[in-house]
Amino acid sequence: MNINLGNTIKLIRENKGLTQAYISDKILTQGNYSKFENLNLDIGGASLIAILNKLELSLEEFLFIKNNFTITERNSIIHKFHSLTYNDRKGLINLLNDIEKYSRRKNDFLIESIEKICKSLLIFIKTKDIENARIGINSIWTHLSKRNHLYISDIYLLNSILFFFPLQTGREIIKYLLRGIDKYKNFKDIEKMKINCLLNFSIFLIKNREYKDALIYIENAISMCKLYKYYSKITVCYIRKGICLNQINRECKSGLFWINKGFNLLKEMDETDLIIQLKDEIERLNYK
Structure with missing residues (x-):
């Protein structure tokens, strides 16, 4: 009791x-x-x-x-993981430290999976060796791919490891993710989760130079952002839309229009950190 x-x-x-x-x-x-x-x-x-x-x-x-108006130690780890920017080295290290202190992490699939993902992300940040980083999280996809139904925690896990895999596997994962999300229609914050998945897959496609396919997912995300008034997310959509248009047709000026529109909106919202992250994204991908 x-x-x-x-x-x-x-x-x-x-x-x-x-x-x-x-x-x-x-x-x-x-x-x-x-x-x-x-x-x-x-x-x-x-x-x-x-x-x-x-x-x-x-x-x-x-x-x-x-719990005396505080979240539990386990839920704190999960919440930090959900809020994490995946290229945030300091945040990943801090989260791993929290997991290390959590005495009941063993035989807890979710916490152990978060630990594996953080370690793989740190390997990738340090070495840029995606195949080596993938080794630690292959088992997560193998395990989750056998499930008949994805739960919210599963969706977060798969969304965070999507970009580690080859293009064909990534396509399988996003279809699996979107089917799982559709079962949660009208559930709390599921629209935001779907937008995050669409945007993550768009950058995955951009990195694989599948610009036309990426544009389809971005346009879908834009429609959802407008419907649910997720204004900070729509700025990311606009910038990635511009990246795709620039790559599809270098002579076309519409790509620069969308990139500038995204950054101008971010400036109006005083989203300094996001501006830095997206400029870094453009720089890393050589889409200037």
């Missing part, structure tokens, strides 16, 4: 001014509910979710409250 579970529920219920009878109605008998709050009865997951619905709490918010 988790000794804090019932106590936390009781404190929230009392703070909201709700009765045991209201919370337990059609879930548990009031007597059993009282035993649960007083740590004398375990309840099943379905009952817990039903109680949280009565309390108007998501499971995520409840766990945050239960």
